Amino acid sequence: MSFAIDDVTVNLIDTPGHPDFLAEVERVLSVLDGAVLVVSAVEGVQAQIRVLMRTLRRLRIPTLIIVNKIDRGGARYERVTDHDDALLAAYVDDETSLSDSHLHAQLAAQTRRALVHPVFFGSAITGAGVAALITGIRDLLPAAPGDADGPVSGTVFKVERGPAREKIAYVRMFSGTLRARDRLRLRRDGAGKVTGISVFDRGSAAAGPSIAAGQIGKLWGLTDVQVGDAIGIPRATATGERYFAPPTLETIVVPGRPAGKGALHTALTLLAEQDPLINVRQDDIRQELFVSLYGEVQKEVIQATLASDFGIDVTFRETTTIYLERPVGAGALPVLARLRAVPRAPAIRGSSCLLEGEIPAASVPELEQRLPGITRGEGTADCAFDHYQPVNGAIPTRPVSAP
Ligand SMILES: Nc1nc2c(ncn2[C@@H]2O[C@H](COP(=O)(O)OP(=O)(O)OP(=O)(O)O)[C@@H](O)[C@H]2O)c(=O)[nH]1
Numbered sequence: 001m002s003f004a005i006d007d008v009t010v011n012l013i014d015t016p017g018h019p020d021f022l023a024e025v026e027r028v029l030s031v032l033d034g035a036v037l038v039v040s041a042v043e044g045v046q047a048q049i050r051v052l053m054r055t056l057r058r059l060r061i062p063t064l065i066i067v068n069k070i071d072r073g074g075a076r077y078e079r080v081t082d083h084d085d086a087l088l089a090a091y092v093d094d095e096t097s098l099s100d101s102h103l104h105a106q107l108a109a110q111t112r113r114a115l116v117h118p119v120f121f122g123s124a125i126t127g128a129g130v131a132a133l134i135t136g137i138r139d140l141l142p143a144a145p146g147d148a149d150g151p152v153s154g155t156v157f158k159v160e161r162g163p164a165r166e167k168i169a170y171v172r173m174f175s176g177t178l179r180a181r182d183r184l185r186l187r188r189d190g191a192g193k194v195t196g197i198s199v200f201d202r203g204s205a206a207a208g209p210s211i212a213a214g215q216i217g218k219l220w221g222l223t224d225v226q227v228g229d230a231i232g233i234p235r236a237t238a239t240g241e242r243y244f245a246p247p248t249l250e251t252i253v254v255p256g257r258p259a260g261k262g263a264l265h266t267a268l269t270l271l272a273e274q275d276p277l278i279n280v281r282q283d284d285i286r287q288e289l290f291v292s293l294y295g296e297v298q299k300e301v302i303q304a305t306l307a308s309d310f311g312i313d314v315t316f317r318e319t320t321t322i323y324l325e326r327p328v329g330a331g332a333l334p335v336l337a338r339l340r341a342v343p344r345a346p347a348i349r350g351s352s353c354l355l356e357g358e359i360p361a362a363s364v365p366e367l368e369q370r371l372p373g374i375t376r377g378e379g380t381a382d383c384a385f386d387h388y389q390p391v392n393g394a395i396p397t398r399p400v401s402a403p
């Protein structure tokens with residue numbers, strides 16, 4: 001949805017806060033200019049908030065924090081700010097020689113670089129603090145640069161199906177102007193022609209002839225389109241990487257009618273095709289269909305999507321944990337082997353994983369350097385001296401820094 005604050009147009013993408021819907025947040029991260037993280041003063045900083053904040057910081061997405069529900073009994077601000085380093089209030093040196101406007105400019109500059117994350121307090125019910133937040137969005141978050149006359153560049157962050165099961169792609173335009181009837185290349189093999197455009201503007205989506213840099217809208221006609229596709233020129237920063245750890249759960253999807261297995265397979269494959277975050281696999285022996293999940297509630301969404309988009313009723317078996325290659329992210333083991341580390345079997349506790357083992361002291365700095373890459377930024381390393389070991393071959397040297 002889109003609204004105006006003075007002369008600034010804000011395109012707002014609302015995502016669910018429940019951890020089961022992490023995938024919905026993942027899909028939009030690459031198209032954000034800034035974020036407003038809503039924290040409840042009653043519930044305090046929940047695990048989900050930490051995951052989101054850590055990711056927003058890692059991706060350097062400018063973020064404002066609003067502590068909501070301060071009207072409620074039991075609301076305690078300090079619960080939210082005191083006990084979490086990641087949620088530290090904006091800190092600016094309070095030198096008396098600096099003017100307010102200078103400080104404000106500093107705050108805006110540092111917020112835009114995602115160095116600080118200003119914290120607001122308010123209540124959506126009473127409206128307290130809302131005006132300050134709105135001013136903060138206008139003044140502190142960056143306005144997207146975007147040249148409507150430049151080369152066409154946009155990113156698809158959501159795909160849904162319309163009443164006639166036609167694909168509708170949600171796109172955020174970064175540059176250029178896309179017009180109805182424009183032909184597009186999608187990835188290497190796909191192509192398509194835009195047959196309809198609707199742009200989010202002042203509270204609603206209106207059909208129009210074109211969509212330009214800075215706008216968010218819906219595109220019709222792109223039958224091959226997938227979430228994450230570039231429209232026109234891919235953004236230089238697009239890496240295709242995943243931001244959150246992949247789902248750790250999976251379940252078997254059972255069609256309402258036994259004969260419906262083929263149709264269900266097709267439907268799930270179509271869903272997975274348009275959305276890389278939906279993972280489907282078929283068990284070769286028992287021919288059962290598995291989907292991976294972030295949590296139980298996601299089953300309801302899959303069930304509803306299959307019913308509304310494909311007319312297929314399904315039930316689910318009990319959810320199980322995926323153990324496959326789970327430990328420290330793909331690519332971790334080759335890295336550890338190269339560092340001459342000897343890992344023991346990983347211990348999985350809920351969504352976290354503990355990997356213990358031995359590593360030569362000389363490899364520790366490189367391990368620390370590569371850890372974010374092989375654990376999607378989620379991992380931490382604790383090292384302690386264990387033993388000396390005889391050296392084979394040339395005696396290793398370590399650079400000594402000048403005193
Ligand atoms: N007392 C009080 N209740 C609030 C306030 N803001 C929201 N609520 C209530 O909190 C509940 C959840 O509000 P939502 O707006 O659905 O919250 P949300 O963060 O969008 O939730 P998800 O989309 O499910 O993640 C509703 O019952 C609201 O009425 C507030 O400032 N004060």
Ligand SMILES: [Mg+2]
Pocket residue numbers: 014015016017
């Ligand atoms: Mg909501």
